[in-house]
Amino acid sequence: MSGKNINLTLKIWRQASPKAVGAFAEYKISISPDASFLEMLDEINDNLEKKNELPIAFESDCREGICGTCGLVINGQPHGPIPKIATCQLHMRNFKDGDTIWIEPFRAKAFPIIKDLVVDRSGFDSILQTGGYVSVNTGGVPDANAIPISKDIASLAFDAAACIGCGACVAACKNASAMLFVSAKVSQYALLPQGQPERYQRVQNMVAKMDELGFGSCTNTYACEAECPKGISVTNIARMNRDYIKASITANPVD
Amino acid sequence: MSWFNTFFNSSIGKKFFMGLTGISLILFLKFHLVNNLSLFGGPEVFNTVVKNLESIKPIVRVIEVILALIFLIHIFNGLRLWLENKKARPQKYAVNGSSKNSTVYSRTMVQTGTIVFIFLIVHLRTFWMSFNNIGVNGITDHKYYEFVAASFTDPIYSGFYVIAMILLGFHLNHGFQSLFQTFGWTHKKYTPIINIIGTVYSVVVATAFAIIPIYFLMKGGN
Structure with missing residues (x-):
């Protein structure tokens, strides 16, 4: 020692x-x-x-x-x-x-304190329930590499998927915004072919839930990226913004 | 139009309109600055520029109304974001570590913006009202240059202009690169260039605007 x-x-x-x-x-x-x-x-x-x-x-x-x-x-x-x-x-x-x-403790309206240093982060779970998945039919095990994905894209998706959902981004943000977390979860699917069918509904649902839970809005201070234990990049937030804006303006939903 | 309401009131939508109005104001500032720099050409050049603007008054009026709307959306959304974001963290940290993870420009947008807004009111009261012959201090014989020169002989007034322009520079330094992020326009190759352009733009605009009151203060109003 x-x-x-x-x-x-x-x-x-x-x-x-x-x-x-x-x-x-x-x-x-x-x-x-x-x-x-x-x-x-x-x-x-x-x-x-x-x-x-x-x-x-x-x-x-x-x-x-x-x-x-x-x-x-x-x-x-x-x-x-x-x-x-x-x-x-x-x-x-x-x-x-x-x-x-x-x-x-992490301080945010959406992360109420339970006791001492323990906070309730179940808000993150609620956000994931609105879009942190792909809906696929279960069936036979698909062949590996049946869908070709370039290494660059796979790496980007993996970097986004490295998010451990700890909530440090919310704790660091002066607005208690959950954008970095949500954008990482949106990006890991938006980048891959398997995520495409639900890409635009996903981003709209997850952002709506995030707003509803009382997280703040992003003002691009990038404190989240600086404090993230996994080094999740704010370029994920840009990707989410892009997808959300596109979904909001161009979506032509079927009644 | 419910989709528009949903978008406009979403966290990303609010930022989108912040960025959209922001870039419009950034573009407006460029035209404003070019007109202002004609002051350095002397009374004749500047007075001719203003007279030319007078001759297209209806167009100027339309642009002014659009500009006012842009300002209002920018201010409304800015204040709304500030209030909501304060509510998202009801209890503050005992130790504020924000200086270790973010820039002072990005954290003080509402403060710099507020001072720039106060400046805007004072500025409109002095120059916009006089140039349009509203109120008591109307300008006769198109002597705009002389009016500007006389206004900046007051060191307190000029000092306020200089401080406001420095803070405008801070505001733009964050705002410029921030709107690209908000629109989702980030790129490994181009984002570093955008950041440099943003800082250069902010420094140039703030310096060029601030030089005018200093110039007339030193000249002593003629």
Whole structure:
């Protein structure tokens, strides 16, 4: 193990229930620089439980940056100061001895706080239910590569599909807009032949749901791209805008 | 027309009309600037330019009405977006990390826009009203140049113009590249060029407009 422990002051958001008034509580900890951010929170919770106090509620699952469950705003930045990683991949070596760290939940009207640092992101699920799929008849297993797709297009679609739906884009956006998430989901289908039949209905349905849920509008600050743990590009937003505008203006729906 | 309402009131639709009116205003600014630069040709050149515009008054009036509508849609949508976007995050963060992930130009569109709007009111009151002989300070004998020169001898008034033009530059710097993104026109090859053109355009427009009050302030009104 490298280095000696660092001493930190943590200001952590505590809120007992969705309707309760929350406030920051201060905790002091001496932690190894090799610990991950979530391991540090685990240690604080161990100490709290030993003292018979309620542990801090926070979410995590895979702890290797692929599930999108963990998500904290650390010193004003979703997933902390290091680009292209999730909170679980952040290590304490990125902080200095004596630092004060502010830990807040993702804040958005569409992401209501459940408890402490845990927010309800089921809004993302509702958006996916309106278009995050392709309707295909099940049947025999199709032959691999029956539909030719160029490597460039496949790579672009894959980059969009890399979105883990963590919600950092909403947390980072000054308007709490979900455009980066929705555009990634729209793009991963819009780019591939399998997504074409429902391409324009999909973008209209998903945008309508996004607006209905109270996410803000995009003002192209690109904070989402800067904070995205998967580096999803804002060119996906441009693609969604293009498809949505085209769908709205040229669609000729059948009654 | 329900499809139009749906589009106009959707998050992307609001931005689309922001961009559409924005690019119209960007184009208008270019014509405005070219006319203004004729001030450097001296009284005769500028007064002739304004007199020529007088002679096509009906066309100018139609353009003014269209321009006013464009401004209103731009302002209405801008304020609507600002209010709705504030509502989307009722509780602010204790630590604001936005300087680490976005530009100051992109975050202050409503502030720069508001100051430019206040400027527009003052500007119309001074020049549009006088040039059209509305109100008390009408211009006689087509002495437009002399009126402009006299107006900018006030250092406070000129200073306000310069500050407003710098902020207009900030507004344009974000707005120009932003409208391409809104329309969905991004491209690996051309987006970097658009960003450069946008910044150059903003700097040129802001500087060229701001030079006029400075020029007359230094000349002392003649």
